[in-house]
């Protein structure tokens with residue numbers, strides 16, 4: 001039987017390696033000093049009794065936007081608590097999955113009332129978005145003073161831009177209000193209406209991707225908190241001064257290098273390190289080695305790709321099977337016309353619709369976008385136009401496994417095994 005006893009062998013506090021921003025809140029972000037000081041200067045008017053500026057924070061996923069804005073607003077709250085004549089309220093909402101402005105406003109009304117009455121209140125249900133906006137204004141007026149509203153993941157507001165338009169230009173008596181919008185969605189950011197861009201983004205702060213060196217230091221600080229017998233020599237908090245009984249020397253550089261190569265995403269880097277620690281524990285080891293990092297990376301990739309394949313439609317799965325078949329026959333990269341022949345045969349076997357070649361090609365291209373296939377455009381020779389060639393971007397056994405979970409397709413995958 002597996003024992004749970006050895007688990008403390010590596011961790012001092014396992015929660016600290018959870019990459020979600022609510023579980024562990026870093027208290028220092030030296031890699032983001034510039035970005036945070038730009039946010040600071042946009043908010044500075046508060047300390048002078050003036051109105052804060054609106055800020056739009058933009059940058060890819062896992063770059064410390066959420067934790068950075070949290071830290072900055074937290075520091076401001078601490079400062080305000082020590083000042084007699086300053087009332088500062090910070091309202092934070094995540095707009096993820098909100099869809100309509102209505103949901104965001106209802107969350108804000110709930111939050112502001114919780115501050116106002118100092119107890120939990122229900123989210124309002126009945127009012128229209130315009131009424132909600134009025135409720136919010138009245139509650140803010142009753143509290144008075146300075147207000148910072150953080151709208152995280154604003155790309156979640158898809159159906160209307162009412163709240164993004166109205167909130168940054170709201171003028172409420174006796175209240176100075178500043179809005180901080182955060183997004184990682186490049187397209188959303190580019191498509192923002194010019195009016196919204198100019199009011200919400202009066203200051204724009206960009207978080208650009210971390211490089212491998214920065215990721216090393218981020219991981220080192222996290223590890224020092226989370227792992228047993230892991231500390232900084234001479235109190236110097238960079239990866240070179242990290243001493244650890246439970247990490248072999250190349251673990252952090254490798255995690256940082258792998259995540260840095262990909263997207264420079266700190267969340268991904270932390271997830272990689274914590275998965276590696278878990279694998280070492282599973283092995284009953286007292287120390288994490290390079291091999292655990294490599295296996296962790298494979299496991300994570302399998303998980304994400306597996307989820308991707310499982311979520312595909314039957315038509316896309318069949319399109320994927322055509323390339324799998326070609327791969328196993330040593331025919332990849334293969335062009336659309338040959339793959340389409342396989343497709344016609346497979347759809348008949350399964351007993352499902354056979355689409356036109358153009359639609360089939362779209363399915364293949366969808367899979368390229370999902371990083372499950374690789375697509376390559378090639379000239380067919382002078383004057384003969386271009387053709388697309390496709391091959392698998394993932395391990396064939398993984399495809400067989402995941403597509404085989406679909407009862408309608410398992411007969412085919414079993415033959416390919």
Ligand SMILES: Nc1ncnc2c1ncn2[C@@H]1O[C@H](COP(=O)(O)OP(=O)(O)OP(=O)(O)O)[C@@H](O)[C@H]1O
Nearest residue numbers: 019021029031061062063064065066067184266267
């Ligand atoms: N400079 C840093 N120092 C320490 N930890 C960091 C740093 N930057 C990011 N992190 C950690 O990385 C993880 C991701 O950060 P965060 O949630 O702020 O990303 P984000 O930019 O808001 O991403 P998304 O756009 O996906 O919401 C968190 O666990 C956070 O604590």
Ligand SMILES: [Mg+2]
Nearest residue numbers: 065066067152
């Ligand atoms: Mg975030």
